Amino acid sequence: MGPERWHAAHGMTPQPADYFRRDQAGGVTAPDLSKDCSYAEHIVRARGKRTQLTSVSLDYNKITDFGPAVYQALRGELDNDGHAIVEHVDLMRQLRTVADSSSKEERARALQAQRYAKRRLEGLVRWNFTSDSVDRKDLITWAFQNVQKYFRRT
16 A cells, blocks of 8 residues: 555545755746746756746755755745645656647657656646736846745755
């Protein structure tokens, strides 16, 4: 019996998994809330570029190329403020769905994203900020200031 079934059988809710981000010592890289892309596009094409998503991992040793400093995502704060972590298992499930039912190009991208996400035990933070009153030229600075509270350096 797996841990999820054991918890359910005993009327317990399992604790959510810890996710980590490796980044620079100065803080977690800000998302670009103006750049909307799919999960597969973020994983495959956006390495080193900013999108509305932030990559995290269940194992910070799997993402050493992201930066030297280790940060832990603060699940309670993220949840309380309406942001969402796309769990690794859910991300893999969604990528499989896209790979099974999309155009040739999207299918290829989703398959590659599955390989990357599996290797890195990747999940995603899907930000839900209201940034309509922020000028586009100030959006990344604003986002940088606002995402830091959701991560603790370990």
